[in-house]
Amino acid sequence: MTTSGRSFGAERGPYFGAFGGRFVPEALVAALDEIDAAHTTAMADPGFLAELAELHRTYSGRPSILTEVPRFAAHAGGARVVLKREDLNHTGSHKINNVLGQALLTKRMGKHRIIAETGAGQHGVATATAAALMGLECVVYMGEEDTRRQALNVARMRLLGATVVPVSAGSRTLKDAVNEAFRDWVSSVDTTHYAFGTVAGPHPFPVLVRDFQRIVGIEARQQVLDLTGRLPDAVAACVGGGSNAIGIFHAFLDDPGVALHGYEAGGDGVETGRHAAPISAGAAGVFQGARQFVMQDEDGQTVESHSISAGLDYPGVGPEHSWLAASGRAHYHPVTDTQAMDAFRLLCRTEGIIPAIESAHALAGALDLGRELGPEATVLVSLSGRGDKDVDTAARWFGLVSDADLVASEAERVADAPQDTEGSGW
Amino acid sequence: MVSTELQDSPTGTRTAAAAVDDAKAEGRAALVAYLPVGYPDVDGSIEAAKAAVAGGADVVELGLPYSDPTMDGATIQRAAEVCLANRTRPADVLRAVEEVASTGAAVLVMTYWPPVDRYGVERWAADLANAGGAGLITPDLIPDEAAGWLAASQEHDLERVFLVAPSSTDARLETTVRASRGFVYAASLMGVTGTRATVGAGAADLVRRTRAAGAERVCVGLGVSTPAQATEVAGYADGVIVGSAFVQRLLDADSPAAGARAVGQLAEELSAGVRTRP
Numbered sequence: 255m256t257t258s259g260r261s262f263g264a265e266r267g268p269y270f271g272a273f274g275g276r277f278v279p280e281a282l283v284a285a286l287d288e289i290d291a292a293h294t295t296a297m298a299d300p301g302f303l304a305e306l307a308e309l310h311r312t313y314s315g316r317p318s319i320l321t322e323v324p325r326f327a328a329h330a331g332g333a334r335v336v337l338k339r340e341d342l343n344h345t346g347s348h349k350i351n352n353v354l355g356q357a358l359l360t361k362r363m364g365k366h367r368i369i370a371e372t373g374a375g376q377h378g379v380a381t382a383t384a385a386a387l388m389g390l391e392c393v394v395y396m397g398e399e400d401t402r403r404q405a406l407n408v409a410r411m412r413l414l415g416a417t418v419v420p421v422s423a424g425s426r427t428l429k430d431a432v433n434e435a436f437r438d439w440v441s442s443v444d445t446t447h448y449a450f451g452t453v454a455g456p457h458p459f460p461v462l463v464r465d466f467q468r469i470v471g472i473e474a475r476q477q478v479l480d481l482t483g484r485l486p487d488a489v490a491a492c493v494g495g496g497s498n499a500i501g502i503f504h505a506f507l508d509d510p511g512v513a514l515h516g517y518e519a520g521g522d523g524v525e526t527g528r529h530a531a532p533i534s535a536g537a538a539g540v541f542q543g544a545r546q547f548v549m550q551d552e553d554g555q556t557v558e559s560h561s562i563s564a565g566l567d568y569p570g571v572g573p574e575h576s577w578l579a580a581s582g583r584a585h586y587h588p589v590t591d592t593q594a595m596d597a598f599r600l601l602c603r604t605e606g607i608i609p610a611i612e613s614a615h616a617l618a619g620a621l622d623l624g625r626e627l628g629p630e631a632t633v634l635v636s637l638s639g640r641g642d643k644d645v646d647t648a649a650r651w652f653g654l655v656s657d658a659d660l661v662a663s664e665a666e667r668v669a670d671a672p673q674d675t676e677g678s679g680w
Numbered sequence: 681m682v683s684t685e686l687q688d689s690p691t692g693t694r695t696a697a698a699a700v701d702d703a704k705a706e707g708r709a710a711l712v713a714y715l716p717v718g719y720p721d722v723d724g725s726i727e728a729a730k731a732a733v734a735g736g737a738d739v740v741e742l743g744l745p746y747s748d749p750t751m752d753g754a755t756i757q758r759a760a761e762v763c764l765a766n767r768t769r770p771a772d773v774l775r776a777v778e779e780v781a782s783t784g785a786a787v788l789v790m791t792y793w794p795p796v797d798r799y800g801v802e803r804w805a806a807d808l809a810n811a812g813g814a815g816l817i818t819p820d821l822i823p824d825e826a827a828g829w830l831a832a833s834q835e836h837d838l839e840r841v842f843l844v845a846p847s848s849t850d851a852r853l854e855t856t857v858r859a860s861r862g863f864v865y866a867a868s869l870m871g872v873t874g875t876r877a878t879v880g881a882g883a884a885d886l887v888r889r890t891r892a893a894g895a896e897r898v899c900v901g902l903g904v905s906t907p908a909q910a911t912e913v914a915g916y917a918d919g920v921i922v923g924s925a926f927v928q929r930l931l932d933a934d935s936p937a938a939g940a941r942a943v944g945q946l947a948e949e950l951s952a953g954v955r956t957r958p
Binding site: 275276277278279280281282283284285423424429430433436437440441442443444539540541542543548550552553554555556 | 746747748749750751753757761764769770793794795796797798799819820821822824825842843844845846847848849852856867870871872
């Protein structure tokens, strides 16, 4: 419960404490109001909820399972560590939960085109997938730097029929893809829904995305109860924009005995300035449509973020996380690239699971939590995605392939890449 | 209603409201020119803005460059990136305001909200007023989120120019008009800044609806770049706002002096445009 006696879990926006709101061009207000109304009525419509539940069951593979990982946990002070396996979802991450909901909303609003931004590509792939499933036109904006880091996911999106637009402005990463998607949307809002990928942006996106991700925590809470007979002592999740973390945290917000820990991308270390940890090392400000913690310089200009994980390489974080941090209900910590990759390797070697590098940040946090809480504790970890998209990055990090091989592979990929993002007739 | 109390600012600052009204008294629309502070450098942008005034601009919008300009198209964003690479800071913008205002033109600052939020709304309002600025145009700040700015602008007699869009409902038009001082900025189309072959077909209707919502002065921007378009918009609006076309002149110039000359020339052409009967 909050200090005012209200439930943390009952907050619906547009503000979460001092955070949130709508810092957007007037041109978008009508569209945001339309989405807000569609979302509110849909969530009260048994037909909509049944259709979404059926898609989860028959298409994305829900409920996702819980996996206990004792060999990994042996490195975590002996605490029980259980993983919520969002990596087993269709398309390989929690992103599909949100996108299926938003694609249904798109149809409900009578729009035929869906746009999205993506960093690591997981949200882009999920959006392209849902668009293919529901017959929607799909355009995905992706920072040019990320299209290079995540070439495999670019190919996936194109195979699914989406147009992928590399964004060459700014830092050429996720924040610039968001900017470009907003530019598209302001010009096309009559026909287009912007399927925002995380719990950030202007209201109602933070609450809309959260509502579609809550299923992760609802399932996990019951699964941990079934497995251990009690609630977990701590929940760990990686935090970029924050959608998987809110998804798993939300069911526990009003369980005061459950500690909530978010792990931001510490990059080279927050003391170096090369990181993506706005809560740990940023300040409250306005960014991409909402008041939130953000990495800004003294003039309010956005500072470029850095992370080995394209999915966490974002200088902002959602307003609900900002509020949970400011209120003390959840705790946020930076995890460096090195710590994340060490945890990545440990899970691979001890349990036969290759996690997304994003999720490896939460795994690194779980190791610390387990050591701190001791062998009687249970730590629930959101394994938000699987690592097939990150194999190239990991192989480079661990030196598993020679530089010569990588150069040759890169050259071949460039040569084979479609030159035209549209109408390639694939 | 848009306030008329700023016709004679206590500080002697020329207001946009006065500039628009003076143009109206001449039987024409006002010309509003946008230029980003810091392109090609701070001094160069000041010279360009003065050239725009000399060429006939009644109001100058000085842009405070921001790293994530979501309302801007490629032209203005490209210039903003150079401004930021030049480390253009709020203090540079305030100096530009002071110098351009000294020409007698009304000077508004156009800014995304994060830099002002970071600077401190009250402090920014005080410093802007001291520099002789008339007020702010805020493309990503809607009245719903503007409580701090409404109070600070009232305190320092500053104009606040909010935007309306073709998608604005009548109720939102009324809210926005009530919150505005100086003029209301009507976005001619759903889109971002940039030159276009034609002005949005809905612009005239948006001006009509905004006036019906109570606005005394409505200026039209987004996509206006040629004298003919200026003439067309002047036929139904109180002011014609041109941005990307000016910025493109600077981007195309091979020296700051040539850029300022090109800006001055375009201002002359557009100034003739707003004086021509459609």
